[in-house]
Amino acid sequence: MNNGSKRGGAPRGGNDRKKSNGPSKPLNKRPKPKTAKPEGDSEGRPVRKAEFVKGKGQRPEAKPAKPVVAKDKDELRLNKYISNSGMCSRRDADIYIQSGNVKVNGQVVTEMGYKVKLTDTVEFDGTRIIPEKKEYLLLNKPKAFSTSGDGEKGSRNVAELIRGASKANLQPIGRMDLTTTGLLIFTNDAELARKFAQPNQKSFKIYQVSLDKNLKFDDFEKIQGGVTLDGHRLFIDEISYIDDKPKTEIGLKLRTPNVKVVRAIFESFGYNVLKVDRVSFAGLTKKNLPRGIYRFLTEQEIINLKNA
Incomplete structure (x- = not known):
């Protein structure tokens, strides 16, 4: 008879350890050193550290801006100066310049593109000229006035009808005899006057x-x-x-x-x-313009007239 007694379970000892489902873990094992994982974006892609890349990342230091030379507002081309004075168009002014008929401060100038100041003295074909602001006036011409002022019996010059309207030298575009009435444009814009003097026009x-x-x-x-x-x-x-x-x-x-x-x-x-x-x-009418009365054109009317 064995003196040992069973206490409700399997006896311990020897190799009778409790079995586990997997291999037993070794005791006192040192943990592996942790390696730093590269940082990534939301999709796990690695992100570079901020550094200067040409064209990307940090902006390069701004280079000092080049000094801007302000243009003299009083300077303008000689041919435009002549045109603004009402003598002729810019194209015709170039011909006069090349032929030596223009002086600036007493010196003959034949250089194309030559610039002058408003304070300069400019002589055109022996006459001193001064540029003017362009003005445009519309007259409803009555009878007994003509554009030529040729002394025809009973005729008077249309210039009388706009006397005092402007200090500029306004001239009529085209001719009208004393019996013809209606719209007549006055201006000191030589280029516009030349345009409407052409035989082939697109305006009505x-x-x-x-x-x-x-x-x-x-x-x-x-x-x-x-x-x-x-x-x-x-x-x-x-x-x-x-x-x-x-x-x-x-x-x-x-x-x-x-x-x-x-x-x-x-x-x-x-x-x-x-x-x-x-x-x-050219699109302008006599509306609200009685016979013998004039008015200045609006900015939009001037634009339309130049594009007509």
Whole structure:
């Protein structure tokens, strides 16, 4: 009989250790040193330390800005100076400069692009000139005034109608005889005056013409198809009988600013022209402008006129 007694479990001793599901861990094992993990972004990609990379990262020191030389506002090209004085266009001024007809402070200047100051003395073809601010005036011309002032009986110069309006030397664009009425532009802008003196223009002028007798429909159609005057073909943009008026009242739309052409058209068909009234010029009208009264153009009207 064995003196040992069982106490409700398996006996201990020897190699009868309690078995585990896996290998036993070694005792007193030193922990492995931790290595620093590279920092990353939200997607785990490594992030470089801040350093200067050309074109990226920290900005390079700003280089000192180059000094800006302010342009003299009183300086302008000689040809523009001449044009602003109302003598001629810039293109024509270049011709005068090259030909030696312009002096600056007593010295002949032939250099293109030469710049002058407002304080300089400029002589154009022997006459001292001073640039002016460009001004534009619209007159509703009455009868008995002409642009030529040729001493015709009973005629007076249109300059009388705008006397005192400006200190500038304003000149009419185009010509009007004493019987022609309507819109007439005055300006000291030589380039604009030259533009509207050209025979081929894209802007329209509208005339109301009064005849001594009714305009026949056959003649109406012939004029509508264009007429030949002095060997030159003239195209008519539009012709019409004026509503609620006798057949002697005709509306005519042309590109030419020459009023004499308007008379010549009807006279070539045997009609006497009693009156010619220009009611529109390059988009400008007589609205709120009574006969014999003038007004200065607005900034927008000037822009439109230059682009016409």
